[in-house]
Amino acid sequence: MGNRVCMSRRTLAFFFWLKATFAMALSMAGLGYMVYRIYVLHRDAVAPIGTTPKSVPIPIDPASAVCRRSSSLAPLEPPTGNTLIGYHYDWSYDTPALFANRVGLRPAVVNAFMAMQPSATNALDWNMLSWHAWQVSLVGGIFQLSIMPTTLTGIPDEAYTTIAAQIKAINSERGVPMIVRFGHEMNGNWMTYGYKPSQYTTEFRRITNAIRAQTNMTAMMWAPNIGLSYPWTTGGVIDLPTAATDPTNFALMDTNGDGKLDGGDDPYGPYYPGDEYVDWVGISLYWYISAGANTLIQDGYIYANLKGSITGDSAVGLNLTARNFYDRFASAKNKPMALPESGAPWVASAVTAATTTTELLVKQSWWTQVLSTQTLQVDFPLLKLVVNFEEKKTDTAGTADNDWRVGNSSVVYTPYASFINSKTNLVLANRLSFSCGGTLSVS
Ligand SMILES: *[C@@H]1O[C@H](CO)[C@@H](O)[C@H](O)[C@H]1NC(C)=O
Ligand SMILES: *[C@@H]1O[C@H](CO)[C@@H](O)[C@H](O)[C@H]1NC(C)=O
Numbered sequence: 308m309g310n311r312v313c314m315s316r317r318t319l320a321f322f323f324w325l326k327a328t329f330a331m332a333l334s335m336a337g338l339g340y341m342v343y344r345i346y347v348l349h350r351d352a353v354a355p356i357g358t359t360p361k362s363v364p365i366p367i368d369p370a371s372a373v374c375r376r377s378s379s380l381a382p383l384e385p386p387t388g389n390t391l392i393g394y395h396y397d398w399s400y401d402t403p404a405l406f407a408n409r410v411g412l413r414p415a416v417v418n419a420f421m422a423m424q425p426s427a428t429n430a431l432d433w434n435m436l437s438w439h440a441w442q443v444s445l446v447g448g449i450f451q452l453s454i455m456p457t458t459l460t461g462i463p464d465e466a467y468t469t470i471a472a473q474i475k476a477i478n479s480e481r482g483v484p485m486i487v488r489f490g491h492e493m494n495g496n497w498m499t500y501g502y503k504p505s506q507y508t509t510e511f512r513r514i515t516n517a518i519r520a521q522t523n524m525t526a527m528m529w530a531p532n533i534g535l536s537y538p539w540t541t542g543g544v545i546d547l548p549t550a551a552t553d554p555t556n557f558a559l560m561d562t563n564g565d566g567k568l569d570g571g572d573d574p575y576g577p578y579y580p581g582d583e584y585v586d587w588v589g590i591s592l593y594w595y596i597s598a599g600a601n602t603l604i605q606d607g608y609i610y611a612n613l614k615g616s617i618t619g620d621s622a623v624g625l626n627l628t629a630r631n632f633y634d635r636f637a638s639a640k641n642k643p644m645a646l647p648e649s650g651a652p653w654v655a656s657a658v659t660a661a662t663t664t665t666e667l668l669v670k671q672s673w674w675t676q677v678l679s680t681q682t683l684q685v686d687f688p689l690l691k692l693v694v695n696f697e698e699k700k701t702d703t704a705g706t707a708d709n710d711w712r713v714g715n716s717s718v719v720y721t722p723y724a725s726f727i728n729s730k731t732n733l734v735l736a737n738r739l740s741f742s743c744g745g746t747l748s749v750s
């Protein structure tokens with residue numbers, strides 16, 4: 308297969324700006340209102356007809372002797388040859404059960420983002436957290452909780468022990484296993500917690516220790532952003548550290564020791580909390596429209612991104628060895644890997660008279676490449692979870708309306724569901740069972 312991929316850095320920079328505006332919106336006061344609104348919208352929701360809660364081991368006691376962790380696979384890692392299929396929803400109108408009824412696929416994994424405010428009495432909003440867990444329990448899946456800390460300093464132990472107790476309650480009372488993705492995309496400038504590897508790795512270890520002390524039914528995921536264009540210097544919410552402003556993080560990030568932070572540095576290593584703290588590794592990976600036009604994804608795009616096998620202008624000045632995420636963090640460490648958020652967009656406002664492709668063709672080009680036998684069974688056998696980002700995101704300038712969803716329109720989801728159902732290595736919640744020790748079985 309062709310592994311040569313040339314991407315315009317300007318295009319990438321533009322789309323990371325879109326991400327930045329989204330992150331900023333999340334981190335602002337609007338979050339509180341949004342959370343409240345979603346909670347009110349859904350607190351009285353009932354399981355839709357046709358969706359029966361799956362049999363889950365309720366109640367279980369994660370602290371009992373039977374809840375020991377197995378040594379052969381990571382927690383919630385499916386056996387070799389299986390890849391879990393998951394979704395992140397726009398919770399303002401969609402839920403896993405509505406999706407399951409509509410599309411006919413029960414998500415194996417469901418993502419939600421939540422802010423962690425260490426100074427609050429309840430660092431994670433318990434009403435919201437338990438509502439999400441309940442929604443996941445209705446389809447019998449795994450809850451991927453992406454925790455976005457509002458700060459990485461001065462976090463008291465109680466914040467983590469409270470969160471760990473809440474997670475244990477979700478595991479034991481709802482029977483919902485969890486994957487905690489703490490501080491995702493910490494290697495980017497669009498998160499307030501970005502570019503702080505010293506504090507980030509410390510906090511990842513602390514929350515991991517707190518959770519593991521209470522339950523084995525939750526796995527810890529470390530998931531930076533794809534590092535092709537690392538480091539990002541424009542459009543974000545934070546600046547790169549310098550030797551003057553933040554000597555500790557500057558030194559950690561200047562991996563080649565040349566006194567500057569640029570593409571010659573390692574986008575991942577400085578942020579890695581350590582083998583014993585990380586159960587799963589993951590990478591946010593998306594396709595974007597190019598030169599303002601909807602296009603099919605390039606051949607070899609997934610391979611090139613995960614292996615750092617980039618050529619052409621985009622490769623100049625980059626340490627490509629350091630960008631081989633799959634070999635360094637999945638293969639070499641034998642850890643299961645995820646694309647915890649991913650997808651290809653359709654941008655309706657970019658459709659012109661010259662457009663020859665369709666939303667279905669664009670999205671099909673994504674799922675057939677990511678979920679192909681070549682990708683999952685040959686090139687990346689440890690890629691055991693792929694989560695599609697089911698949102699339509701409009702940037703503040705209103706120039707783009709990236710619709711990443713496969714489940715909104717039947718024109719897309721009917722062929723999509725047929726594809727998923729045709730491959731026995733792609734696993735949905737209806738084939739899963741869990742133990743309180745974190746062992747996952749696939750029927
Ligand atoms: C998790 O499993 C380990 C290994 O078997 C065990 O030592 C530990 O007590 C278990 N932890 C909990 C909270 O059950
Ligand atoms: C590139 O990154 C790899 C992996 O981190 C490292 O071993 C190597 O020394 C780096 N090369 C340069 C030229 O910095």
Ligand SMILES: *[C@@H]1O[C@H](CO)[C@@H](O)[C@H](O)[C@H]1NC(C)=O
Nearest residue numbers: 400401409699714715716717
């Ligand atoms: C499709 O998305 C819109 C919002 O973009 C939402 O209002 C609508 O309910 C969705 N329809 C389905 C079938 O998911």
